Amino acid sequence: xxxxxxxxxxxxxxxxxxxxxxxxxxxxxxxxxxxxxxxxxxxxxxxxxxxxxxxxxxxxxxxxxxxxxxxxxxxxxxxxxxxxxxxxxxxxxxxxxxxxxxxxxxxxxxxxxxxxxxxxxxxxxxxxxxxxxxxxxxxxxxxxxxxxxxxxxxxxxxxxxxxxxxxxxxxxxxxxxxxxxxxxxxxxxxxxxxxxxxxxxxxxxxxxxxxxxxxxxxxxxxxxxxxxxxxxxxxxxxxxxxxxxxxxxxxxxxxxxxxxxxxxxxx
Amino acid sequence: xxxxxxxxxxxxxxxxxxxxxxxxxxxxxxxxxxxxxxxxxxxxxxxxxxxxxxxxxxxxxxxxxxxxxxxxxxxxxxxxxxxxxxxxxxxxxxxxxxxxxxxxxxxxxxxxxxxxxxxxxxxxxxxxxxxxxxxxxxxxxxxxxxxxxxxxxxxxxxxxxxxxxx
Numbered sequence: 001x002x003x004x005x006x007x008x009x010x011x012x013x014x015x016x017x018x019x020x021x022x023x024x025x026x027x028x029x030x031x032x033x034x035x036x037x038x039x040x041x042x043x044x045x046x047x048x049x050x051x052x053x054x055x056x057x058x059x060x061x062x063x064x065x066x067x068x069x070x071x072x073x074x075x076x077x078x079x080x081x082x083x084x085x086x087x088x089x090x091x092x093x094x095x096x097x098x099x100x101x102x103x104x105x106x107x108x109x110x111x112x113x114x115x116x117x118x119x120x121x122x123x124x125x126x127x128x129x130x131x132x133x134x135x136x137x138x139x140x141x142x143x144x145x146x147x148x149x150x151x152x153x154x155x156x157x158x159x160x161x162x163x164x165x166x167x168x169x170x171x172x173x174x175x176x177x178x179x180x181x182x183x184x185x186x187x188x189x190x191x192x193x194x195x196x197x198x199x200x201x202x203x204x205x206x207x208x209x210x211x212x213x214x215x216x217x218x219x220x221x222x223x224x225x226x227x228x229x230x231x232x233x234x235x236x237x238x239x240x241x242x243x244x245x246x247x248x249x250x251x252x253x254x255x256x257x258x259x260x261x262x263x264x265x266x267x
Numbered sequence: 268x269x270x271x272x273x274x275x276x277x278x279x280x281x282x283x284x285x286x287x288x289x290x291x292x293x294x295x296x297x298x299x300x301x302x303x304x305x306x307x308x309x310x311x312x313x314x315x316x317x318x319x320x321x322x323x324x325x326x327x328x329x330x331x332x333x334x335x336x337x338x339x340x341x342x343x344x345x346x347x348x349x350x351x352x353x354x355x356x357x358x359x360x361x362x363x364x365x366x367x368x369x370x371x372x373x374x375x376x377x378x379x380x381x382x383x384x385x386x387x388x389x390x391x392x393x394x395x396x397x398x399x400x401x402x403x404x405x406x407x408x409x410x411x412x413x414x415x416x417x418x419x420x421x422x423x424x425x426x427x428x429x430x431x432x433x
Contacts, residue, residue, distance in 0.1 A: 012318060013317050013318055013321060013350060014350075016318060016321050016322070017321055017346055017347075017349075017350040020321065020322075020325045020342075020346045021343060021346065021347075024325075024328075024339040024342045024343040024346070025339070025343070027332075027338055027339040027342070028338050028339040028340070028343075028397065031338040031339075032338040032339075034400055035338070035397070035400055038400045038401070
């Protein structure tokens, strides 16, 4: 206590000076409009910059929440998009009738095997059934293979067992997409006859002739092709739009018309 | 001692009054304000209490502010030079800084000039900074400070000579 008093006595001139300066500034602030606005500007600058730093830091803590919000929004938009496509193209509803889109997060993913599997955090309890199509924001991902109550496994597009119906966007030539197990960025488009005209850069989309995907979901772009095959078909390399190495949020498409179509086929 | 103090109080009153009644109404060359009251802080004896000097500076500055309608610019400039006076003395006079009066005969002219000019310059710089109070006037502030400092230096130098030669 004594030392505090001593230091106050020792620095009394500084304390008095600061106190009188404060009084003077107060006097300036209250009486002069120039200084009032000047101090006001400094105040605004300080509060503005501290608030922006605070919100910048705070936004990091809310990223997960924001991300979830965006996923939900995206989901809504995808629903609207599919409805819009239905109406504007006046297609047969069976082609792209998506009743529900379920979002999920990837919890396991591999790209370095020949039969790659993805595991997601949604399962039967979330309304997922077998053989539902799975897409990301960029394009096709795979098909639901096995389900438990809370988890599902997906046969990835990078799985040599999977074959997906696909068409050339420009010419509607039908083919099928499969993977040869080599490069995780490149899949192969098969069954395109040499009579079709193709060029590098053509977009490949889903053909809609399967139970899994409606027509028009992007798959990839023609990277390279070879027409020297003796079988009469092109050998086409397609670079896929979805980046499987950084897959995080995916959407599962639930089609209501599958059962109807299947029942027809079984008859 | 009491007589000396009374003399100094009267002298201070005369200087403040002449500032209020005469120099406040003078604008040399249309731009230069004359602040002869700064001479009070310059001539304040080093042996006197520094705390009183700061309070004295506040009082004088406030009176000038009220008369000039400058809302505290003179006050802040005054208390700042009063607070810094000891350091300026040490800087200007070096080892002789503990002498009872700065204007004592025998000190070097350059020391005295430095001491006078520094106090006047710092006072003017703070005063004009507060008057203009905008970054875009930085050059103007320096220009005004320099011109005012030089003119005020001459006036205060002459006044102090008149007082002490007497």
